[in-house]
Amino acid sequence: DSGVTQTPKHLITATGQRVTLRCSPRSGDLSVYWYQQSLDQGLQFLIQYYNGEERAKGNILERFSAQQFPDLHSELNLSSLELGDSALYFCASSATGTPNSPLHFGNGTRLTVT
Amino acid sequence: AQKVTQAQTEISVVEKEDVTLDCVYETRDTTYYLFWYKQPPSGELVFLIRRNSFDEQNEISGRYSWNFQKSTSSFNFTITASQVVDSAVYFCALGTSYDKVIFGPGTSLSVIP
Numbered sequence: 741d742s743g744v745t746q747t748p749k750h751l752i753t754a755t756g757q758r759v760t761l762r763c764s765p766r767s768g769d770l771s772v773y774w775y776q777q778s779l780d781q782g783l784q785f786l787i788q789y790y791n792g793e794e795r796a797k798g799n800i801l802e803r804f805s806a807q808q809f810p811d812l813h814s815e816l817n818l819s820s821l822e823l824g825d826s827a828l829y830f831c832a833s834s835a836t837g838t839p840n841s842p843l844h845f846g847n848g849t850r851l852t853v854t
Numbered sequence: 855a856q857k858v859t860q861a862q863t864e865i866s867v868v869e870k871e872d873v874t875l876d877c878v879y880e881t882r883d884t885t886y887y888l889f890w891y892k893q894p895p896s897g898e899l900v901f902l903i904r905r906n907s908f909d910e911q912n913e914i915s916g917r918y919s920w921n922f923q924k925s926t927s928s929f930n931f932t933i934t935a936s937q938v939v940d941s942a943v944y945f946c947a948l949g950t951s952y953d954k955v956i957f958g959p960g961t962s963l964s965v966i967p
Contacts, residue, residue, distance in 0.1 A: 742898065742900075785955065788954060828897070843889075843901065845899035846898070848898070
């Protein structure tokens with residue numbers, strides 16, 4: 741058990757809808773990362789937060805947004821959903837948010853857009 | 855630009871065979887960090903090892919060993935005497951001063967009993 745909690749485990753929704761994925765980092769970790777894993781694009785970095793502030797941004801669509809709250813949990817909001825957004829979304833946390841810090845992953849949220 | 859290449863998409867071996875998973879990286883940073891992660895069929899990603907760019911010593915942990923060669927920008931992972939429980943997707947990853955960790959496409963390893 742990595743100590744990172746993601747909810748929900750599964751989400752099925754229709755195109756055009758909006759969903760929120762939630763992540764609680766491992767105790768003591770200040771940084772949260774979001775990754776999208778799809779069959780054709782592998783594990784894609786979306787965004788990173790450190791202690792409530794955005795630290796780095798990857799290939800995150802404008803329809804997607806995220807934030808990290810004062811209690812360090814994070815939410816990833818996906819709106820105007822398209823079929824192509826169907827994927828496994830992982831949250832990871834690290835102690836320092838620096839490049840040398842191993843990532844600890846949650847079990848992921850499997851999003852299916854129909 | 856940072857990039858991680860894992861040329862082997864899928865590998866299949868018979869139990870007890872040795873297998874090497876290749877990883878080639880690209881970065882202009884002189885300080886960087888390389889990682890291997892394992893994703894078993896259950897889905898969660900598990901951290902295996904980290905190596906710093908200034909430490910080229912190879913590492914062995916039980917049946918696992920890692921060969922880091924800066925001259926060829928490679929960080930290969932060998933499993934000795936493979937077991938069915940080693941069946942998983944293995945990801946090589948690169949962390950640089952750009953503050954994000956990027957992953958290779960992964961190698962799916964199947965160990966057949």
